[in-house]
Amino acid sequence: MQWASDMYATPTSTPRSDDGSSAKLGEPSKRKRTARACDSCYRKKIQCDAAPKQCNWCKHHDLDCTFDRVIGGSRKKKKNGPLKDQRSSTRLAERIERIEELLSKTIANQKDATSGPIDNQSSQGSLSSSLSSNNPHPSAIGPCLGRLHFAGYNLGQISSLNGLPLLSPEGQEWVWTKTGQRGAFEKLCAFGPPWQRHRQFHTSPASSEIMRSHLSVDLPDRAAVEEYVSVYRASSIRAVFPIIDLVLFNETLRMAYESPPETIHPYGVVSAKATVLAFLSFVQIFNLDTQTPLQMDGEAYAAKSQSLAPQLVPELTLDCLQTNIMLCLYHLFSGDLQSAALLMSFSSRAVFMLGGHIRPDPKGAPTQRTATMSYETRMRLHVRNLFWLCYTLDTEIALRSGQPPSISNEHCDLTLPPHYKEILYEHSFHDDPVANDDLVVPLYPSDLQLSIIKSRAQSALYSVNTLHKSDAQLLRDIRELDDELERWRMSLPPHCRPTLAFSEDMPGNSNMSMQTIILRLAYHHTVAIIHRASGRCRAWADYKSGEMEGVSSSLALSVEASRSSLFYLRSAVHALASDCFWMILFYPMSALLTIFCNLLLDPLGPRAVQDLELLTSIPDMIRAIRIRQLTLNEILHIKLVDDVVAELTRLGRCAVVKARREGEGGALAA
Template sequence: MRTLEQRLAKVDTVLTRLGLPSSQNRGEGFTPHREPTALKSKLSDVLITDQRIHSADYSIPFLSGQGQKWIQLAGEEAAQSSSLGSSGHSQIDPSNFTTLPDKVVVQQCFQQYKTSRWAEMFPVFREDSFSATVDKAYGQPVCTASQACVHALCIASPMFHWHSQERPPAIHSADTAIVHLLMPHLLVGRPSLELVQTLVLLTVRTFTLGSFEGIDMYLCLAARALSVLGAHLQPPSDSAEQEKHIYRDLFWIVHVLDVDHAIRSGRPPVISDAWCDLTLPPGRWPSYDNRRVRYPLDLHLNLIKSQAYTKLYSLESLEKSDAELLKDIRLLDKALEDWRMSLPSDIRPALTYREDCSAPGPLEEGLVFLCLEYHRCVSSIHQAVTRVARSVGHEDAVSSSLNIAIDATRSTLLYFRDQHRYLTRALFWLWSSYPITALLMLFTEAMSNTGSSGCSDDSQCSRDLAMAQDVVDALREVGNAATDHSPRLQKLTRFLEEILSIARVLGAEAYAAAAKREYEMLGQEPVL
């Protein structure tokens, strides 16, 4: 009994410190539900987790920092919540099968990163945080995540000094193997900043090498780790300034890569926008600095891409009526045009790129990507109109959207043909999707219009075929230099050449059919 009284006295002391009513000052007439709002507020203070779940009433109650303090004071031992969710495997010493690169080499790799444009496009590191990562990687006790991050930086370092005329340097196979060996030990513990940085570097490297099979897993792991760390939400106001920026930078990098990969592959995106705070970074032009693009892509354009993919190509979108689909196309087109007009005039993509257009050079590579991305986005938005039936009342809207989609496709091919020399050869598999997608779109349009008056415009067909041949030749030339005549590239170019051959046959047949109809109307035999 004496022990129980001592425990109750200790609980009263803790409640008093936390500002909650103790058993001594409640009074005999105390009713627990007399002040539900105040009690609910106090419970929320104790139960809300640092994961920033907004209401204790409609979520699983996690212990906040204040709740952990209450347990520590009441039980006279620290609340070790992190150990409860850890299997302990993350503490395995990987020194038996890993060898860290020389510390000087790591510092050189980081300096290359800092002085390259990759630091702007992919702001993965901050100098202070990386210094701490290096200290933990080479210190004691062993930090597996920090060691993996150091190896990942070495893997990615050849990218930091790629130039337009250089081939991709060979990747250190030992570092790649070590990161893969470390990965199982990283995934059983609580995610860390170093784990996310490692996954992002591996994702970017996989993107640039065109090894798209592994991107799904890297993106899934990185996105889930970021959500556990709370990076999908705005950081608390009392967070350190460096911490605020680095987690949100990593979130935006993963979001951009996720949307882009989903569109390329036709798979669902990993990140659900409905669960994320998509407030853009502060500043009028958060993505630009002296005509250089920050992040892999303009963040506002990235959000429009994400909305377009979800609203026009998701499983749910297939259930929409024609009117709903046309409305979404119209709204997305307006949002895209508002974004385009909001850009400074010197970096604003042209509404349509013509053969007689001249762009000031030399162009910054990020701006070339921006224009290619804009035209592809226009095409993908309006291409969705092919699902709309050409019924009465919709014919004009359908025809207009189809014309816009084809016009954007031609703009993509023309712009690529004229400006591809500003694109880094080592990133061939990254930017080659723009002309390839446009070529397939143009081919699909030719197939759908076979035998109609749309294909009987011999002059336009001839211009399209000539332009397409120039693009395929450019892809072959740059691809051979960048990939050392890889078998994969040879298959790709053979496929594109076959498409061009079929398109030429279709064009010739359409022209012959149109000529025959014209002569039949005149009562004459066509001369072909």
């Protein structure tokens, strides 16, 4: 390659003056130098030809050829001496100073080049252009924001599937400008959408037979499936759970029903069939009925879809992601939190590999799907919707299970979808919000802003690192999260804004939507979990008056929020849908535990009797929630819930009786 040969070219013979500088057109003393090699070559430990104006190395790397390095003193190294440490510190300080100077110049150049704010993607492109005037193409931003950056160039990324480099168009253009050669990148490392970057596996005869047996899975009649798709399209469930894109799902049906079973490498066929089966289990768990009855129940379809799981791992496709999310929802709404958590872990990793954690368009995605929208654009929008669905579900599962979340905020672009707030407040608080065919931004199961606050609360208050925080650090984080939550609450329109507290004498709204109920329950629960963390403060053991005042008031807010959850749920239980029983059940159980602990802490408190009555009413409140036909495991689980509630209520009553008896005994003794 020409670039490589120039980089390591043999230095030419150049006359030098007495001070070590090269002669320049008969003027050997005009350019004063303090070193025989330029600064860049000296740092690289390579031979410098010291050509006039610019040496060979600096010329081919677009660097300033400087001779600012001062040489003096002995070059002998003294081991373990103070002079060596001083020189190392000096060199480090000079290096940091040069880096800061370069960064300052780069930022200043970017600010001069544009009058508006510079996002990460645009700054990468402008930096690349400034470093190379030979590159006519702007920076190409891939779905992972270009994991490989070198000297300001977005080169691409390392494939998460096969470990091979995927060079971006900018990276390929840069290689061409430096080598004069067009690499065989189309064959070696084709750069395309992540859902197209799969590899065909060469299978043994035994594994091929297994794959053919999976392809022979019987599917229900296609017309029946398409009828369920039509019902899903017209239902409000589609707005809350955007699990499929109607156009893309047609391709899934075509692959599942029209692919010949004798195909040798049926890539995508297994995941397409698994998606169809998972979709049928999903629509049945939400009671989306049609005129055509299906052959099996939702549990059977979920089991058949899950039986194909071993074949879904190498088939990292959009259908693979959709299958796992739908199965996760099925188990979550069936009360099987453990299976839901495992499936969500896989879904979260898959949505990262497909690039859903990055915005499809840094300048904002389109707000409406159109007939002329490209397949890739539609795919990116849908993968992004699936990311937000995974994010909200992962946050909920982590809070309910106490396990770490699978999605970390630090590795995600959490910019809300364009016009999300307007669409949320316009559609989500009606009785029956119906998803529009052209609606790109769905409602999702929870307010995305609230989900982000929940995720931050879990990281700041309930991760392993928080166990080592001081009381002051913990209370500071609680206060900051509480302020953020209050700003979110006040940003909501008055008609859907949760009240700070909800008492039993407050009237309930007879015209409640599920989104309104879930939002208010989620708000009170978030307040409770934020302030419940104050129970870890060491001040409880020391009982210092100054510290205890703030700690006890924070815990009191957690208890009051738990009471509000139960009072509000009791007023809204009549409006709950039967398919959300297992999602709602968590809120009274969490509130139950907080109030029970408060009874043990202060059994003679002014509201102890009222709290006991509130706990006693929980079993009737839970039984009042409408629920679909239960399986045997669900019946046993609900019986266990009744037993737990009854036992905690009994123990709370015993704590109150014991405290009263001891108080009366102490008074008599006095």
